[in-house]
Amino acid sequence: xxxxxxxxxxxxxxxxxxxxxxxxxxxxxxxxxxxxxxxxxxxxxxxxxxxxxxxxxxxxxxxxxxxxxxxxxxxxxxxxxxxxxxxxxxxxxxxxxxxxxxxxxxxxxxxxxxxxxxxxxxxxxxxxxxxxxxxxxxxxxxxxxxxxxxxxxxxxxxxxx
Numbered sequence: 069x070x071x072x073x074x075x076x077x078x079x080x081x082x083x084x085x086x087x088x089x090x091x092x093x094x095x096x097x098x099x100x101x102x103x104x105x106x107x108x109x110x111x112x113x114x115x116x117x118x119x120x121x122x123x124x125x126x127x128x129x130x131x132x133x134x135x136x137x138x139x140x141x142x143x144x145x146x147x148x149x150x151x152x153x154x155x156x157x158x159x160x161x162x163x164x165x166x167x168x169x170x171x172x173x174x175x176x177x178x179x180x181x182x183x184x185x186x187x188x189x190x191x192x193x194x195x196x197x198x199x200x201x202x203x204x205x206x207x208x209x210x211x212x213x214x215x216x217x218x219x220x221x222x223x224x225x226x227x228x229x
């Protein structure tokens with residue numbers, strides 16, 4: 069439907085949409101500089117978080133203020149990401165490609181996770197009472213103690229009901 073005076077499609081030369089561009093130079097006023105730093109730092113941290121969540125990327129961000137204060141964000145560990153970066157840059161200088169380095173990293177992670185899964189499965193079997201014959205006397209005593217603590221917690225919750 070058209071209206072006779074519909075000028076929504078036309079932009080008048082006086083109206084500007086969006087923000088104006090600012091000149092990129094050091095802000096001389098200390099208060100304004102600090103406010104701008106805080107706002108832009110928060111925006112940068114938010115963008116890093118969004119990138120890590122939306123794209124499932126490993127992100128590490130380190131910012132030092134003019135006063136030397138540290139601000140950081142990492143979806144995993146900053147140290148682990150930096151170590152991975154160092155390893156990747158060292159390996160690429162030795163002739164390995166980035167994809168090879170990533171493949172090695174993920175193979176190591178998969179090995180760690182499979183060990184962790186095995187450990188959790190053993191713990192689960194022990195809790196369910198399976199394979200108790202393979203446990204030592206010390207492990208059996210520890211399991212008995214944990215079971216007794218669990219039973220006492222259940223009984224203490226059951227009493228008020």
